[in-house]
Amino acid sequence: MLKHKDYLCFGILALVIVAIPLFVESKYYFIVLNVIGLNTLVVVGLNLLIGFAGQISLGHAAFYGLGSYFSGILTVNYGFPLWPAMLVGMLATGAVAYLIGYPSLKLRGHYLVMATLGFGIIINILMGELEQFTGGHDGLMGIPPLTIGGLAFDNDLKNFYLIWSFVFFFMLAARNLLNSRVGRALRAINGSEVAANSLGVNTADYKVKVFVLSAMFASISGSLYAHYITFISPSSYDFYYSIQVVTMVIVGGMGSLWGSLFGAGILTFMSEALHVAKQYHIIAHGIFLCLVLVFLPEGIMVGIYNFFLKRKTRKVIN
Amino acid sequence: MDFYQQIFQYIITGLTIGAIYAIVAMGFNIIHNATGIVNFAQCEFISLGGMFMYSLVVLFKVNLIIAFFMSMAGVSLIGALIEIGPIRHARSKEIIILIFLTIGLSEVLRGAAQEVWGTDNVGVPAFSGETPIHLPGGAAIVPQHIWVFAITVVVMLMLRYFFKKTLMGKAMRATAVNRRAAALAGISVNRMVLFSFAFSGALGAVAGMIIAPISSTSYDTGIMLGLKGFAAAILGGYGNFAGAILGGIILGILESLGAGLISSQYKDAIAFFVLLLVLFLKPTGIMGYGESERV
Numbered sequence: 001m002l003k004h005k006d007y008l009c010f011g012i013l014a015l016v017i018v019a020i021p022l023f024v025e026s027k028y029y030f031i032v033l034n035v036i037g038l039n040t041l042v043v044v045g046l047n048l049l050i051g052f053a054g055q056i057s058l059g060h061a062a063f064y065g066l067g068s069y070f071s072g073i074l075t076v077n078y079g080f081p082l083w084p085a086m087l088v089g090m091l092a093t094g095a096v097a098y099l100i101g102y103p104s105l106k107l108r109g110h111y112l113v114m115a116t117l118g119f120g121i122i123i124n125i126l127m128g129e130l131e132q133f134t135g136g137h138d139g140l141m142g143i144p145p146l147t148i149g150g151l152a153f154d155n156d157l158k159n160f161y162l163i164w165s166f167v168f169f170f171m172l173a174a175r176n177l178l179n180s181r182v183g184r185a186l187r188a189i190n191g192s193e194v195a196a197n198s199l200g201v202n203t204a205d206y207k208v209k210v211f212v213l214s215a216m217f218a219s220i221s222g223s224l225y226a227h228y229i230t231f232i233s234p235s236s237y238d239f240y241y242s243i244q245v246v247t248m249v250i251v252g253g254m255g256s257l258w259g260s261l262f263g264a265g266i267l268t269f270m271s272e273a274l275h276v277a278k279q280y281h282i283i284a285h286g287i288f289l290c291l292v293l294v295f296l297p298e299g300i301m302v303g304i305y306n307f308f309l310k311r312k313t314r315k316v317i318n
Numbered sequence: 319m320d321f322y323q324q325i326f327q328y329i330i331t332g333l334t335i336g337a338i339y340a341i342v343a344m345g346f347n348i349i350h351n352a353t354g355i356v357n358f359a360q361c362e363f364i365s366l367g368g369m370f371m372y373s374l375v376v377l378f379k380v381n382l383i384i385a386f387f388m389s390m391a392g393v394s395l396i397g398a399l400i401e402i403g404p405i406r407h408a409r410s411k412e413i414i415i416l417i418f419l420t421i422g423l424s425e426v427l428r429g430a431a432q433e434v435w436g437t438d439n440v441g442v443p444a445f446s447g448e449t450p451i452h453l454p455g456g457a458a459i460v461p462q463h464i465w466v467f468a469i470t471v472v473v474m475l476m477l478r479y480f481f482k483k484t485l486m487g488k489a490m491r492a493t494a495v496n497r498r499a500a501a502l503a504g505i506s507v508n509r510m511v512l513f514s515f516a517f518s519g520a521l522g523a524v525a526g527m528i529i530a531p532i533s534s535t536s537y538d539t540g541i542m543l544g545l546k547g548f549a550a551a552i553l554g555g556y557g558n559f560a561g562a563i564l565g566g567i568i569l570g571i572l573e574s575l576g577a578g579l580i581s582s583q584y585k586d587a588i589a590f591f592v593l594l595l596v597l598f599l600k601p602t603g604i605m606g607y608g609e610s611e612r613v
Contacts, residue, residue: 054414103598110356110417114552115597117545118590125587239541243421250418283429289422290404297410 006175009258010168017164021157030156032272034228037163038221039264043248044167044174044257045217050246051255052178052186053207054193055105058242059116062123063215065237066093067222072140072232073133082146086223090216097215098208105207112211120242127234139233146227159228166224167261170217175257186210190255244271247289253299262301326457328578329571334463334532336570337470341525342547343554343562344477345518350557351494352514354413358420359400361544362427363522366393368535369431371527372440382445390523396427397519401512431537442530466528473524474563481559490514494557542586546573549593555603564604569593 002010024030042064049055070089074080080088100119104111128137135141145154146162153162177183188196189203197203226232244267252263270288274281296303342364349357370389374380380388400423408419445465450458481487492500493510501507525547526540533539550569554561569589576588596603 050414056414056417100594103601107601110556111552111597111601113356113417114549115594118549118593118597121545122587122590122594125584129583129587243425246418246421254414279432280429282425282432286422286425286427286429290419290426293410293415293419293422294404294408297408297412297415 002172002176002179006179010172010175013168013171013261017161017168021160027156030160032269034156034159034163035272036265036268037160037167038225038228039245039248039268040167040261041163041170041221041224042218042245043252043260043264044171045214046245047249047252047254047257047260048174048177048186048210048217049214050249051253052183052190053210054190055207055211056110056113056246057116057211057214058113058239058246059100059118059120059123060214060218060245061237061239061241062116062120063093063097063218064222064225064241064245065123065127065232065234066096067219068226068232068237069127069134069140069222070219071223071226072143076140076143077133082144082227086220086227089223090219093219094212094216097212101208101211105211106204116242117239120239124234124238127237134234137234139231141231143226143230143232145230146224153227163224163228166220170220171257171261178257182206244285247285250289251292251300253302256299256302259299259301263299266300323457324578325575328574330457330459330463332571332574333567334466334570335529335574336550336567337466338525338529338543338566339547339550339569340563340566341470341473341521342544343551343566344473344559345521345525346548346551347557347559347562348490348514348518348521350551352490352511353416355416355420356548357515357518358417358544358548359397359424359427360518360522360547361540362424362431363393363397363519364526364540364543364547365431365535365537366396366427366540367523367526368442368530368539369435369440369526369537370523371530372442372535373435375442376440382443386527389527390520393523393526394516394519397515397517397522398512401515405511405515406508428538428541435537437537439534439536441534442527444531460532462528462531466532469524469528473521477559486513546586546589549589553593553596553603555605558603558605561603561605568604 020033024033042060046057046060049057067086067089070092071082071085074085074088075082100115101112104115127134130136145152145159147153151158153159178186185196185201185206188199188201189206193203225236248263248267249260250263251267252261253259267285267288270284271281274284292300292303298306342360345360345363346357349355349360367389370392371385374385374388375382404419404423405416408416444460444462446461448460448462450460451464452458479487481491489500489505490510490513492503492505493507497507500510522540522544525543526535529535529543546569547566550565551557551562552565553569554563554565569592572592573585573589577585580588
């Protein structure tokens with residue numbers, strides 16, 4: 001169920017999405033905005049896992065990549081229809097995530113980090129080596145743009161509407177999920193796993209399901225990316241991408257849905273701005289991440305909000 | 319060379335690389351036992367060890383033995399600074415936050431290393447020449463491999479002595495078992511955590527220095543080595559010291575056999591595939607017990 005505040009927020013988001021093309025004209029900004037949208041999709045899913053189930057994945061680049069490559073390979077090499085290919089990609093990615101998540105989430109501790117990390121590296125290597133399917137390190141070219149009826153999403157503006165509609169509806173779905181019984185169970189797990197367990201929440205089961213869901217979000221985003229850019233290569237799906245999306249979750253605020261949008265926005269923008277000074281990218285990224293984690297562990301938005309809120313309450317007490 | 323000689327050669331290479339994974343895995347375990355976190359900056363300790371060694375030996379012509387200990391001290395100082403600064407002053411002590419913090423720190427260190435040394439691969443001279451020693455049966459072994467074994471064994475023995483016999487080692491073990499009880503017994507937990515970071519810095523540096531002459535080194539060599547060291551730690555049972563050695567050696571040998579017999583492109587994939595299999599069949603690792611939590 002959505003609350004009144006949610007209607008307001010999603011209303012504003014819809015308005016902003018519709019209004020942006022009225023003010024922005026440069027093709028470059030549309031590309032940046034589209035990448036922000038794609039990253040937001042991944043980050044919203046990943047935040048469900050990190051912020052609500054308290055588990056770390058360092059392999060989301062692989063799920064993102066699986067979406068891209070399923071869409072790419074099925075449509076280019078086998079002439080699959082576009083939307084079903086995307087669906088197949090999503091379901092297959094979900095199934096793989098289940099296989100990885102099920103054994104490693106039964107236990108407490110850092111087993112999922114290792115499993116996802118290893119999986120991410122394996123998938124990245126396979127993308128480069130299975131040349132007859134993936135095109136190897138040169139990548140896969142000529143992926144057709146998505147179409148609805150006769151309308152092909154073949155330029156930046158059309159893709160802007162497509163990608164951001166996905167962002168809108170998936171964020172809505174995530175909000176709905178978090179306000180439901182499932183969301184309350186997840187929050188309980190994050191508060192105390194033992195307490196949640198003793199109250200009848202099957203914690204392992206919920207964690208696996210959230211992990212699968214977050215992998216599917218990443219897969220959808222990957223498919224959209226493949227059809228938008230029409231060219232994919234293994235370097236887009238390496239370990240650094242996994243770390244980048246995790247950073248976006250943290251900067252936006254773990255467990256904050258709107259923070260995901262903020263985190264994806266600010267970090268995508270930052271890496272675009274640093275494009276000219278590429279050698280400083282890693283260090284800037286790292287310093288930013290450290291500062292946020294040391295001083296504002298709740299994320300920038302929530303952290304600043306809490307800061308002002310606390311000051312207000314202190315005033316009242318005084 | 320016949321087939322068996324070849325296998326023998328692969329096993330020697332595997333043991334060498336496995337010994338290095340074992341040292342790295344030890345570094346992960348020490349910090350895990352003291353704090354409960356995964357320290358991803360361990361990867362950078364390895365790179366820094368190799369690069370310090372390169373600067374001292376090749377650029378400043380320092381004596382090899384002195385350079386070895388200087389790099390070790392340098393990296394262990396960096397490890398200590400990481401703990402005194404960001405880790406200790408983080409406003410949230412949640413494990414997940416601290417793990418991410420080590421990822422951030424590792425990016426800062428890697429970025430800084432890239433600024434200082436650039437992105438080129440550089441070589442470090444072998445500790446005692448490059449002439450291979452021929453073993454009976456036709457296989458050959460490069461002296462540096464013997465150095466790797468010898469240093470690994472010495473490091474392991476020293477660690478064992480430290481943790482079993484010295485007061486400080488016992489205090490660190492007590493902290494690993496139960497922080498609060500250790501604090502009540504008069505152990506300064508903060509200082510133990512600080513030492514654990516300094517120690518894993520030194521261990522990372524050793525790993526980076528002894529492998530540098532075998533495969534050249536660069537500002538980011540530590541990433542793959544570090545991640546595989548982490549894999550070795552998990553494989554053996556996270557936090558378990560004997561497990562770290564076993565995990566490292568198994569991983570090293572399988573990787574080397576896989577690279578030789580199947581395909582060298584899949585080398586890294588094979589190592590991580592084995593790891594996923596183990597996680598699937600016995601998620602607590604070969605010698606691990608899993609974690610339980612008191613409420």
